[in-house]
Amino acid sequence: MLTKRIIACLDIRGGRVVKGVQFVDIVDAGDPAELAHRHAAAGADEIVLLDITATHEGRGTLLDTVKRTAATLFVPFTVGGGIRSAEDAAAVFDAGADKVSINSSAIARPELIGEIGGSFGAQAVIVAIDARRGHGASAVEEAEVFVSGGRKATGLRVINWAREAEQRGAGEILLTSMDTDGMRGGFDCELTAMVSAAVKIPVIASGGAGTAGHFVDVFGRGKADAALAASIFHFGVTDSRELKAELQRAGVSVRLPC
Numbered sequence: 558m559l560t561k562r563i564i565a566c567l568d569i570r571g572g573r574v575v576k577g578v579q580f581v582d583i584v585d586a587g588d589p590a591e592l593a594h595r596h597a598a599a600g601a602d603e604i605v606l607l608d609i610t611a612t613h614e615g616r617g618t619l620l621d622t623v624k625r626t627a628a629t630l631f632v633p634f635t636v637g638g639g640i641r642s643a644e645d646a647a648a649v650f651d652a653g654a655d656k657v658s659i660n661s662s663a664i665a666r667p668e669l670i671g672e673i674g675g676s677f678g679a680q681a682v683i684v685a686i687d688a689r690r691g692h693g694a695s696a697v698e699e700a701e702v703f704v705s706g707g708r709k710a711t712g713l714r715v716i717n718w719a720r721e722a723e724q725r726g727a728g729e730i731l732l733t734s735m736d737t738d739g740m741r742g743g744f745d746c747e748l749t750a751m752v753s754a755a756v757k758i759p760v761i762a763s764g765g766a767g768t769a770g771h772f773v774d775v776f777g778r779g780k781a782d783a784a785l786a787a788s789i790f791h792f793g794v795t796d797s798r799e800l801k802a803e804l805q806r807a808g809v810s811v812r813l814p815c
Contacts, residue, residue, distance in 0.1 A: 562783035600797035600814030608638025627653025741767030746779035
């Protein structure tokens, strides 16, 4: 049985880790290199660093921050934000990343997925999808893709875009529910399960982690391959070591830290 992965996320603004609720009400959480090292040492399987204002500000990824963070890590490291070309991706890999996450740029030019995958392998390309539900009985099926840090609706249905991303060569989908982000009330398991059933590549659930039970739920009912969290790790609610011990007791297969 494949183990489920626990991923710690660092949202970066101005070189600092920040965290908000439903993509707003942003507060400072600390230094990215220090937090990345702490989370990895506590048992996180991977670290994701997302430069959340790069696209909105029309600039590239903060490569100095990437280099400094990568130097502290011994687990797979993903970087997203401001990657608009295979050349941008190459610079991020040179700075120490193992994978890149693309979102707005993939919507603007879907062939970018294949361009990066063709040069560095599909396993190195994560397509991030920021999703917001519709209304009514068909809300989950009508979930829409947003870009520019959740500021702009695209009109694309999440399910359709996830399938296209896979067809174009994405190695994984990072699915963030904007409705549950930062709320600590649980992942959107219905949305995650819908996307997981639609694609054959791994789906990383994001948005809403608050307790170990939420992870059990998204790995079971949500069919997620991995689950990502930020604030519960940054602000000391739990760490990956404690979380994995609880998941193991619940019958979830995880890689236990040494």
